[in-house]
Amino acid sequence: MSDLEAVWIEQALNGDDDAFTQLVETYQKPVYNLCYRMLGESQEAEDAAQESFWRAYQALNRYDTKRKFSTWLLSIAAHYCIDQQRKRHIINVPMDIIFEETYSDNAPTPERVVANSEEDQMLHKLMNSLNSQDRAALVLRYWYGFSDAEISEALSLTVSAVKSRLYRARQSLAEDIQAARQESLAAEREQYGSPAY
């Protein structure tokens, strides 16, 4: 944690809302990205990120300064997103449907900026197939470079549970990408009408 952050936290604890706003300004992108990768939709990610900051604001007096502030904040966001997914019982909505619904106009929404390539669409589809905790572990590992111990702290899991979740998630992603590749190959064959293609 930087000295400036420590000062902002101290000031926020003394009732200075502007100091907390500085923390929001600093961490808006990582928190939003986590919510977006977890929930897969920009408006929900915005709401979840706002709610995460509000929860952090309320719980600030319980924040242990020995912990990294970003880990603590991302942990709040991850837990909130996991709860949201549990509540709405997300059942892998195909991403093409989400894209059709979301991209009804030409406004440059965040997901349009991010998912502007085939790879990003593929990534969304793959992430959607994972359960919420596996997804959270994967996001924290790949986007934030968290170690197993940091992920376990953020998600309130044991280190061995994190290892097995990451293992399962990577295995599932590998299988899905393999299946997707085979599907696209089969589609191409069908298109060109040649089994030998």
Add this chain to the structure above:
Amino acid sequence: MVHQPIEKWIIEETPLTAEQKTQLEEHLRMCKHCRDLQNSLLEVDDLLMKAEIAAPNAGFTQRFQSTLAQRKALKERRQVRKFFLSLLGAAMVTLGAMGLYIAMTSSPVEMVIRLMENSTRILINLDRFERFVTMIFNTLPPYFSVGIWAMAASGLCLFTLIWVGALWRTSLQGVFHK
């Protein structure tokens, strides 16, 4: 063909010993299943590494600021309501317990008699007090009695204000940091 522990090594990110690496390479040369798995994982890693960090729409912090005051007010209202409901609940439980105790320790006739006795005693004492106060006011000069009335009324108002203020502060305790 047995794929373990090769599959585990491919999926896990833990570093391998030189011997394990040789074993892995030999197995991959012969096993298409594990080769495909490794290629797929490389593809997954590549996808994840290349993925950008999504940013919120401009004005995120301003949106947070504008809703903060509303959220705080709502939380304060909720806590105050909770506090006063708890107080009311505690008072009702206490009254209920007292009623139950009286009902269990005396008969209905005794209760009525005791109630009548106590009410009469209170009324008699109130009457005595009223006479005593009236007598004092009659003996004092008029401006003095008005002063006493004014002081008593102000004192009562002040006490009530302090009491309400203290209750309010207690009800909001712990809502926010300061």
